Amino acid sequence: xxxxxxxxxxxxxxxxxxxxxxxxxxxxxxxxxxxxxxxxxxxxxxxxxxxxxxxxxxxxxxxxxxxxxxxxxxxxxxxxxxxxxxxxxxxxxxxxxxxxxxxxxxxxxxxxxxxxxxxxxxxxxxxxxxxxxxxxxxxxxxxxxxxxxxxxxxxxxxxxxxxxxxxxxxxxxxxxxxxxxxxxxxxxxxxxxxxxxxxxxxxxxxxxxxxxxxxxxxxxxxxxxxxxxxxxxxxxxxxxxxxxxxxxxxxxxxxxxxxxxxxxxxxxxxxxxxxxxxxxxxxxxxxxxxxxxxxxxxxxxxxxxxxxxxxxxxxxxxxx
Amino acid sequence: xxxxxxxxxxxxxxxxxxxxxxxxxxxxxxxxxxxxxxxxxxxxxxxxxxxxxxxxxxxxxxxxxxxxxxxxxxxxxxxxxxxxxxxxxxxxxxxxxxxxxxxxxxxxxxxxxxxxxxxxxxxxxxxxxxxxxxxxxxxxxxxxxxxxxxxxxxxxxxxxxxxxxxxxxxxxxxxxxxxxxxxxxxxxxxxxxxxxxxxxxxxxxxxxxxxxxxxxxxxxxxxxxxxxxxxxxxxxxxxxxxxxxxxxxxxxxxxxxxxxxxxxxxxxxxxxxxxxxxxxxxxxxxxxxxxxxxxxxxxxxxxxxxxxxxxxxxxxxxxx
Numbered sequence: 001x002x003x004x005x006x007x008x009x010x011x012x013x014x015x016x017x018x019x020x021x022x023x024x025x026x027x028x029x030x031x032x033x034x035x036x037x038x039x040x041x042x043x044x045x046x047x048x049x050x051x052x053x054x055x056x057x058x059x060x061x062x063x064x065x066x067x068x069x070x071x072x073x074x075x076x077x078x079x080x081x082x083x084x085x086x087x088x089x090x091x092x093x094x095x096x097x098x099x100x101x102x103x104x105x106x107x108x109x110x111x112x113x114x115x116x117x118x119x120x121x122x123x124x125x126x127x128x129x130x131x132x133x134x135x136x137x138x139x140x141x142x143x144x145x146x147x148x149x150x151x152x153x154x155x156x157x158x159x160x161x162x163x164x165x166x167x168x169x170x171x172x173x174x175x176x177x178x179x180x181x182x183x184x185x186x187x188x189x190x191x192x193x194x195x196x197x198x199x200x201x202x203x204x205x206x207x208x209x210x211x212x213x214x215x216x217x218x219x220x221x222x223x224x225x226x227x228x229x230x231x232x233x234x235x236x237x238x239x240x241x242x243x244x245x246x247x248x249x250x251x252x253x254x255x256x257x258x259x260x261x262x263x264x265x266x267x268x269x270x271x272x273x274x275x276x277x278x279x280x281x282x283x284x285x286x287x288x289x290x291x292x293x294x295x296x297x298x299x300x301x302x303x304x305x306x307x308x309x310x311x312x313x314x315x316x317x318x319x320x
Numbered sequence: 321x322x323x324x325x326x327x328x329x330x331x332x333x334x335x336x337x338x339x340x341x342x343x344x345x346x347x348x349x350x351x352x353x354x355x356x357x358x359x360x361x362x363x364x365x366x367x368x369x370x371x372x373x374x375x376x377x378x379x380x381x382x383x384x385x386x387x388x389x390x391x392x393x394x395x396x397x398x399x400x401x402x403x404x405x406x407x408x409x410x411x412x413x414x415x416x417x418x419x420x421x422x423x424x425x426x427x428x429x430x431x432x433x434x435x436x437x438x439x440x441x442x443x444x445x446x447x448x449x450x451x452x453x454x455x456x457x458x459x460x461x462x463x464x465x466x467x468x469x470x471x472x473x474x475x476x477x478x479x480x481x482x483x484x485x486x487x488x489x490x491x492x493x494x495x496x497x498x499x500x501x502x503x504x505x506x507x508x509x510x511x512x513x514x515x516x517x518x519x520x521x522x523x524x525x526x527x528x529x530x531x532x533x534x535x536x537x538x539x540x541x542x543x544x545x546x547x548x549x550x551x552x553x554x555x556x557x558x559x560x561x562x563x564x565x566x567x568x569x570x571x572x573x574x575x576x577x578x579x580x581x582x583x584x585x586x587x588x589x590x591x592x593x594x595x596x597x598x599x600x601x602x603x604x605x606x607x608x609x610x611x612x613x614x615x616x617x618x619x620x621x622x623x624x625x626x627x628x629x630x631x632x633x634x635x636x637x638x639x640x
Contacts, residue, residue: 080609138482152575159474161577162458163609168574171607173567176495185570185605247493250505251571254488255472257481285505287491289400289483 004318009065011056011112011313013075014119014305015048017041017093021302022055024063024070025310029130031303033063044096053109072317073112074309076119077102083164086116115316119305120167121158123298124151126308127262131299136259140252141298142169144245144267144274147182148190148197154256170194172251174244179204192244193274195220195267202237224270241267242274246281253286253293264298271297324638329385331376331432331633333395334439334625335368337361337413341622342375344383344390345630349450351623353383364416373429392637393432394629396439397422403484406436435636439625440487441478443618444471446628447582451619456579460572461618462489464565464587464594467502468510468517474576490514492571494564499524512564513594515540515587522557544590561587562594566601573606573613584618591617 006027014021016039023034037055039048052075060067079091086103088094106114117125124133124141133139137156143149148170152159159166170190171183178187179200191197198220206212212233214226227234249261267274279295286293300307314320326347334341336359343354357375359368372395380387399411406423408414426434437445444453444461453459457476463469468490472479479486490510491503498507499520511517518540526532532553534546547554569581587594599615606613620627634640 150575154474154479159576161610162579163577163612165607165610166575166577168577168607168610171574171605172571173605174493174496176567183607185607247496251492252575254491255470255486255572255575256479257483257486257488259482285491285493287485287488287503287505290481290485290488292483 004314004320007069008071009063009069010071010310011059011073012306012309012311013052013055013073014122014302014309015039015052015075015077016119017078020048020051020055021306022052022059023303023306023310024059024065025307027314029307029311031306032065033059034303034306035059035062039094041094045094045100048094049100049102049105049109052106056110067111070112072313073106073110073114074122074312075102075106075114075116076122076305076309077116078119080163080165081116081118083117083160086114088116113313113317115312117158117309117312118151118164118167120149121151121160122308122312123264123304124153124167124262124308125158125311126300126304126306127264127298128153128156129311130307131304132262132296133260138256138258139260139262140167140169140256140258141262141264141304142245143265144193144195144263145265146195148194152256169248169252172248174247189244189248193241193248193267198223198237198241198267201240202233205233205237220267224273227270227273238270238273239277242277243281245274246278247285249278249293249295250282250285250291253282253290257290258293260294260296262296262298264304268297324634324640327389328391329383329389330391330630331379331393332442332626332629332631333372333375333393334442334622334629335359335372335395335397336439337398337411340368340371340375341626342372342379343623343626343630344379344385345627347634349627349631351626352385353379354623354626355379355382359414361414365414365420368414369422369425369429372426376430390432392633393426393430393434394442394632395422395426395434395436396442396625396629397436398439400483400485401436401438403437403480406434408436433633433637435632437478437629437632438471438484438487440469441471441480442628442632443584443624444473444487444582444628445478445631446620446624446626447584447618448473448476449631450627451624452582452616453580458576458578459580459582460487460489460576460578461582461584461624462565463585464513464515464583465585466515468514472576489568489572492568494567509564509568513561513568513587518543518557518561518587521560522553525553525557540587544593547590547593558590558593559597562597563601565594566598567605569598569613569615570602570605570611573602573610577610578613580614580616582616582618584624588617
């Protein structure tokens with residue numbers, strides 16, 4: 001079965017709430033062709049699945065490959081899922097998705113083998129394969145976006161946990177009596193270090209009378225840009241996002257003794273203003289040698305999902 | 321190589337700062353004979369290693385087995401170590417231990433194959449094999465003793481991390497500006513939920529003028545017993561130990577989606593007074609389905625180390 005050749009190609013798909021990103025990837029991780037289609041999630045699962053099939057056909061055409069050169073399809077899906085069976089239990093951003101057999105549906109509609117995993121896990125897999133985590137055996141890849149997601153690579157493989165829900169670093173408690181998170185808990189990392197968290201904490205501070213040069217409507221990007229310009233409130237909020245990221249990472253480091261934490265997502269673009277306080281907390285809070293964990297920015301940007309999904313096919317079909 | 325027979329026996333050793341516990345274990349996990357010798361750690365590594373050899377000879381004699389019936393030796397050691405090479409980097413409770421090649425020394429002194437791992441990892445392995453974690457694939461085993469130790473079983477195997485230091489749940493930050501821990505950090509789980517933490521928090525409260533029926537010298541057992549009798553301060557301290565254990569476990573659950581957390585050690589004997597607030601926090605703080613993690617008491621008591629060490633030999637020699 002170990003017959004992976006340089007002429008094998010793989011389709012990787014990143015299924016999001018607003019768009020479907022699809023690419024054809026070679027054995028080195030190079031994307032030969034890619035395409036983006038709107039998900040139009042409100043039209044329901046059957047429509048979305050047909051959009052996925054459309055994006056597959058589009059990208060094959062674009063690549064000028066023959067169908068028989070393609071070894072299979074990997075797809076990263078949001079929401080709790082059964083990765084073995086390829087069933088999406090539900091997905092908050094995809095209305096109507098309930099126990100959708102994504103793998104079976106795509107297999108019968110395309111004729112290809114299909115492998116499904118969590119989108120955060122596949123971004124982690126992509127980064128660990130040819131991105132910021134290349135050569136690393138144990139890592140976490142964290143996406144600081146609207147929410148905070150995470151994927152774990154342990155001993156070189158995606159770690160799923162008992163019910164496919166591992167990696168939820170966004171809901172680690174970093175401040176027991178901290179502000180309410182969307183999940184119902186208090187003081188989750190997500191309540192401080194996601195875009196939503198940054199905006200909410202900023203609004204709170206303004207409401208309580210703190211002075212700022214920020215103008216409505218508040219976005220996390222604006223808070224970051226005003227922090228760079230020296231706005232005191234914005235600086236405090238961004239630093240706070242970094243400190244709590246560092247507390248969460250110290251916990252992860254002590255527990256899992258990882259090589260690195262890869263930070264992706266829009267908020268990560270703020271760079272050192274978040275990274276530096278995070279590293280400081282790790283130095284203070286993680287014990288030796290777990291405190292050697294490196295905190296680095298992601299390298300693959302929005303392609304991580306496509307590349308990781310393609311890599312999943314290589315692993316599943318060729319045991320590479 | 322898969323020739324594990326019912327007539328194979330294994331020596332398991334738990335090397336502690338005050339005593340060496342050694343047992344002979346059969347393929348079902350039954351201990352046929354065991355012995356305890358004082359470590360006399362102050363006499364240095366060479367003496368301690370000779371004590372270990374003495375305990376091995378004693379227990380073989382006690383068991384009436386022939387040496388050729390014994391397949392090898394497993395030993396759980398404290399301190400950061402290289403589990404592959406069987407080298408103990410250092411051990412806070414074993415004076416003079418610095419880069420001690422425990423595996424090689426014991427192999428040349430006994431003629432048996434020797435396998436070394438962290439004591440907390442082997443307790444976890446024992447509990448997962450035939451103890452409270454039987455049948456579970458993903459678990460953490462936490463020892464609430466003088467300190468707080470932890471061992472992780474992920475996908476049925478000991479998870480070591482990049483430098484053999486995974487499982488340090490005792491140093492998870494549960495209260496960022498909490499009391500100082502021995503490790504230098506503030507607000508570690510160990511500062512609240514270990515025996516030392518319980519005593520220190522109690523002394524602090526007494527110093528600050530809180531009334532109590534507790535009498536000097538304070539021990540964690542006394543705090544527990546007074547809590548049962550209704551002493552308000554003791555009740556608060558024990559509950560606090562449970563709440564912070566629950567916060568740490570919520571973090572572990574969200575990150576690793578485990579089947580269960582097994583709680584061992586002296587402090588765990590307090591039972592529901594700690595377990596109940598811990599479970600409550602998990603319900604509040606861990607997300608579905610990670611919040612399904614079971615919190616259960618350990619089953620093997622002080623034998624967990626012996627049994628886990630013996631199991632390590634089975635795994636290493638027979639790939640069971």
